[in-house]
Amino acid sequence: xxxxxxxxxxxVSLMISPVLSVEMxxxxxxxxxxxxxxxxxxxFESEMVIHIGEEVRRKTFVSYAKGRTKSFxxxxxxxxxxxVKYLKIEDNMWMYLPSVEKIIKIAGHMLRQSMMGxxxxxxxxxxxxxxxxxxQAELVSEEVLEDSPCYVIDLTARVKEVTYYRRRIWVDKNxxxxxxxxxxxxxxxxxxxxxxxxxxxxxxxxxPTYMVMRDLLRKNSMTEMIITKVEFDLKITEEIFTQRxxxx
Amino acid sequence: xxxxxxxxxxxxxxxxxFSPLAGIEINGYYENDLVGGxxxxxxxxxGDLNRLRLRINAKLRKNIVLxxxxxxxxxxxxxxxxxxxxxxxNQLIWDRAYLKINLPLVDLTLGKQRIAWGxxxxxNPTDVFNPFTLSFAVKEEQKRAVEAxxxxxxxxxxxxxxxxxxxxxxxxxxxxxxxxxxNIGIYDFSLNYVDLGLGDFQLGFDSVGELFGLGVRGEAAxxxxxxxxxxxxxxxxxxxxxxxxWGVNIEYYSNGLGKRNKDDYDWAGLTDGEISxxxxxxxxxxxxxxxxxxxxxxxxxxxxxxxxxxxxxxxxSRNIFPNIDLDLQALLVGGTEGSEYKPTAEQDSTGxxxxxxxxxxxxxxx
Numbered sequence: 001x002x003x004x005x006x007x008x009x010x011x012v013s014l015m016i017s018p019v020l021s022v023e024m025x026x027x028x029x030x031x032x033x034x035x036x037x038x039x040x041x042x043x044f045e046s047e048m049v050i051h052i053g054e055e056v057r058r059k060t061f062v063s064y065a066k067g068r069t070k071s072f073x074x075x076x077x078x079x080x081x082x083x084v085k086y087l088k089i090e091d092n093m094w095m096y097l098p099s100v101e102k103i104i105k106i107a108g109h110m111l112r113q114s115m116m117g118x119x120x121x122x123x124x125x126x127x128x129x130x131x132x133x134x135x136q137a138e139l140v141s142e143e144v145l146e147d148s149p150c151y152v153i154d155l156t157a158r159v160k161e162v163t164y165y166r167r168r169i170w171v172d173k174n175x176x177x178x179x180x181x182x183x184x185x186x187x188x189x190x191x192x193x194x195x196x197x198x199x200x201x202x203x204x205x206x207x208p209t210y211m212v213m214r215d216l217l218r219k220n221s222m223t224e225m226i227i228t229k230v231e232f233d234l235k236i237t238e239e240i241f242t243q244r245x246x247x248x
Numbered sequence: 249x250x251x252x253x254x255x256x257x258x259x260x261x262x263x264x265x266f267s268p269l270a271g272i273e274i275n276g277y278y279e280n281d282l283v284g285g286x287x288x289x290x291x292x293x294x295g296d297l298n299r300l301r302l303r304i305n306a307k308l309r310k311n312i313v314l315x316x317x318x319x320x321x322x323x324x325x326x327x328x329x330x331x332x333x334x335x336x337x338n339q340l341i342w343d344r345a346y347l348k349i350n351l352p353l354v355d356l357t358l359g360k361q362r363i364a365w366g367x368x369x370x371x372n373p374t375d376v377f378n379p380f381t382l383s384f385a386v387k388e389e390q391k392r393a394v395e396a397x398x399x400x401x402x403x404x405x406x407x408x409x410x411x412x413x414x415x416x417x418x419x420x421x422x423x424x425x426x427x428x429x430x431n432i433g434i435y436d437f438s439l440n441y442v443d444l445g446l447g448d449f450q451l452g453f454d455s456v457g458e459l460f461g462l463g464v465r466g467e468a469a470x471x472x473x474x475x476x477x478x479x480x481x482x483x484x485x486x487x488x489x490x491x492x493x494w495g496v497n498i499e500y501y502s503n504g505l506g507k508r509n510k511d512d513y514d515w516a517g518l519t520d521g522e523i524s525x526x527x528x529x530x531x532x533x534x535x536x537x538x539x540x541x542x543x544x545x546x547x548x549x550x551x552x553x554x555x556x557x558x559x560x561x562x563x564x565s566r567n568i569f570p571n572i573d574l575d576l577q578a579l580l581v582g583g584t585e586g587s588e589y590k591p592t593a594e595q596d597s598t599g600x601x602x603x604x605x606x607x608x609x610x611x612x613x614x
Contacts, residue, residue: 050541050542052540052541052542052543055542057541057542057567057570058570078570078571078613079275079571079613079614080277080571080573080613082275083275089405089406091434092406092431092434092436094406098303099387100362100364100391101361101362101364102362102364105367105436105456105457107434107456107457107458107463107464107465107487108457108458108459108461108462108463108464108486108487108488110463110487110489110495111489112489113489113495113538114538114541117538117541117542117567118541119541161461185491187491189491191491217492217493218493218538218539218540218541219540220540221540221541223541238405241405242402242404242405242406243402243405243406243408244355244400244402244408247355247400248350248355
């Protein structure tokens, strides 16, 4: 009887142990991240705080987004940037400068340049494809980052046309939101570090409302992005995602 | 002067006629330029130039905007400064003054406005109003504006038709333009036709996109004057940003009317403004880097490939306070005597070409 019980416990243990100890794959984690960070429509009001040593520059802007493929951003302040607008449709990006009254396409490696003097590049803002479309994911470890247990995922580019050949992402195990990301060039050089925080719940999803980007090629600089107001799944007309709206 | 008065009357009528509804925004900048230079004859000059430019937007209705950009340039002190440096000095210039009406199918712009066509950085063969600009040296708003009626018809998110006609002259003499633009994949394309009046016209094409990771652009115009031979102007350009943050921008310009031998240059045409360039082949090479979020260094180089004269324009810019920019720039020229950028005194009546300049600029944005 005792042996039968032990046998049953052993068998049950053997049967359920794979379930209990199963680790998510890198692909599965990133797929969940992609699902969590994707929305139908959204409107953001944000503040960009650029730190250069002791000096600080603040810029405010409003953005509209539809899925991952369309976005429209208008800078509201400071005066020198007021009225600068960006339109992104899939892999295309255009900028409108009010002083020129001309729409300028941002193409090629110009996308690598700083957006409005921040640590974010145009390409950082433009990124629209799901990570798994361009990268191969591998779960490399599990770590605790600021009291949050995280999956650590290495992403390696499957295609040539990426700015960051390798990325390392710390993903919150409970919320499936990235908490930190390191971005590397093909040479292996670490280019940027981004941290995300101040997760807020919007309906059924959590979303980071605070981001810090550090461009490691620059000394003593970082850019904070603070989302001051966000609305998800609201009605946004298609007309806003047009070149016509850049000139309005 | 008459135009200025007309502008003021129209401005007052529209602004105050709609004032209960108008949401008026006023932005702009004040700029102080300390300019010093050495002329080609060895003499020196300097000046303290000041510019106040306002951007006034009055929203008269949800879909109607009145836009004005008055500018006042003032020379505080100077010594032997060539007058070409200071056009429109000590007078109010209504650089832009237009009414914009957004209708469901068309956007209308009526008045003095900037019509900027083309994808080139320094040279724009399809832009009949500003075919050549030292874009790295002058503020974009310093480009020439024109009095026109313009209609832009959107045909989708990135496609449309742009049509204009200049006002102020008889229909057969006025310049009229039509452009069709679209986007295919990662490329923007446009085709355009400009009737230059009295039988002269030009056909143009431009495109911008990406090839093998390089930003690429091209722009071309076939100019067909009545009674003389057709000629072709075009540019090819590319840009690249390296991993270390240095950005490189290059452009080649082929000038159909230009001459390869400097003895054949049309100096009179350049002085009269009939042509903007003398030679056949030009190269632009620019590099820039954002040292940090508020500091940029750059260098721009224009080479006349036929007489080997050049312009070199190093620049240092820093946003010293949130609304104040400091720029230190130099314009250095080189070449043999009688070349485009080192002309003789007889060839250049302005006395400025061939001079080396140093500019310290402070700009307050508000």
